[in-house]
Amino acid sequence: MDYQKRIAKLQEKLRRKKVDGLLVTKPENRRYLCGYRGGDHGINETSGMLLVPASGKVHLLTDFRFKLQAEQESPGAEVVIYKKGVLRLLGQLLPDLAVTSLAFESNYTLHSFADRMTTTLTKNGMKIVPTDGLVETMREIKDEEEISLIRSAVRLNEEVFAEIHSTLADFPTEIDIALAIETSMRRKGAERPSFDTIVASGKNGALPHAVPGSSPVEKDGSLTIDMGLILDGYCSDMTRNLVVGKPSKRYLELHRLVRKAQLAGIAAVRAGVRVCDADKAARDVIVDAGYGSYFGHSLGHGVGLAVHEEPRLSSRSNKKLKADMIVTVEPGIYIPGWGGIRLENMFVVREDGCENLNNDSTWLDI
């Protein structure tokens, strides 16, 4: 990855914003800018913060536990270890770097930390500036190398699905399927699942974010499998819906309806289109069939270093799609007491349409 180029672009943005530096706290942003893979244990336990001055070398601030890893993974950054908290280190480091106004990531900084930072650093005349989306906006557009990595993550995800799909009858419960999927992902080289695998049988499918349980897979009922993995840092995300046994007439009807909505959404996705219009293209199909109130979520979302990132394909956003964004298209219908159907593929947005990263196998078109 060309971290230098990314840093240079961000530094240009910082100079335009007239701030002397940005404290990068979001793990994906940190990795995007310097390659450091340190795993945060939630937002309260950071494995490091990246200090990007408006010009000059970036500094990766971390503690004892991550020193060796930080040095190995981020040779382009100056690794600095703090012993008595990152705020004390910043108090010493910022004057040395001539930073007198510091921006921070408002949407990945706790209120308590922002408060302490402001109290501690403004004492010496430092200006603290909340910002939003400086790095996320850069991450929306993928370069060739990123598209290639995501393509590999999608293919591996499909390979895992194909393996499990061929032996589905061997797994009695939802949790058995989820475990088999996640084990296979890691055996095949994935870092981990990109989110908790969803396996929802029968009525459970009415919960879009169902937690796999020990209930047996319903014969002849709908089965939703929503799965994704992380390979070399990049995510995949895919949902399949099928029936173990013989699908009912209603199942076939609804599956075909969701697929029709998905195809309408796909046909709408290209550079220049507003995300709300892409959402509407798919949603109209479901609304027209009388199931509008059963499709309660957005059409899709961006995928990259994070499995859910910008752009959101939401009816409430006027943002326009751009070439080399990567998004999911995933309409669904969820009927309490019956079950649910969602179909999800990933696409690269192109000037004249979009490229399907998944293989649309025939079993989709039942």
Next chain:
Amino acid sequence: MDYQKRIAKLQEKLRRKKVDGLLVTKPENRRYLCGYRGGDHGINETSGMLLVPASGKVHLLTDFRFKLQAEQESPGAEVVIYKKGVLRLLGQLLPDLAVTSLAFESNYTLHSFADRMTTTLTKNGMKIVPTDGLVETMREIKDEEEISLIRSAVRLNEEVFAEIHSTLADFPTEIDIALAIETSMRRKGAERPSFDTIVASGKNGALPHAVPGSSPVEKDGSLTIDMGLILDGYCSDMTRNLVVGKPSKRYLELHRLVRKAQLAGIAAVRAGVRVCDADKAARDVIVDAGYGSYFGHSLGHGVGLAVHEEPRLSSRSNKKLKADMIVTVEPGIYIPGWGGIRLENMFVVREDGCENLNNDSTWLDI
């Protein structure tokens, strides 16, 4: 779990603080207060917020995706669904509940959200009050039922370790061991690992938070396994250090030193003792042997619904231990270029000492 009792206790605290309600955003706090297990996908994607008024019924605010789950798991809460964001819902709900001052959890609320909440809600004269640790302080002291659940989580963790330990020679790489551990955890009924399993062979052991890699397990070298699982919501956490092959003289010397430090720490843990003094008891052993600079982290931490929670057994805290807290005792020595040794058990703090939740098998005392 007696959620009503917990809510009543929190409401009493709110009335003492003279606020009309608390918006609970931290997932563990939410679960502690109402039983809802909804999984957040990071702090940016909540599966719900719990609104606890200073008196009256609690409200669980969530979106379409989690409606059924919220209703099933939190029968004591009024489940309210928002379609256009939680802030708009709060703007409608708070006046109905006569809430004119709302506290929020400063250490689990993003700066951006706090900012928007303040802007939106103070328009109508609402007072917004940052708070810290209201629920966490309650969670520090475990009741009988919680201790029993944690005991089960510790036992299952040991069972998994024993299984893998007996077949360790079958696994060529760190990642093979980590995968076998996490698969076994889930086959035996754990919800998931409580953190990413650490398996660090040889020199990698010098990274306290090493990521398992595809490097082969070093024969005759140090092997650190730090593993934990979640069972019925409650966490376990345990570190073992061993050698596949024949331990060197240096390994034996250092292992015995860390064990000696651990025993000194354990002997210091009881109600009324300051956490810094417990840390010092163990640290002194390592400092006196000349390895002080190789033990860069705290002695331990609380464990409960979160794997890392209060109290922290830190040299920088004067907090006193109390009966029925559950903490780890885990000194370590990490030598760059050689490797590392850490030993970790979990303990219930008692008035007159502490109870070891782990089985100290003989292989610990080599």
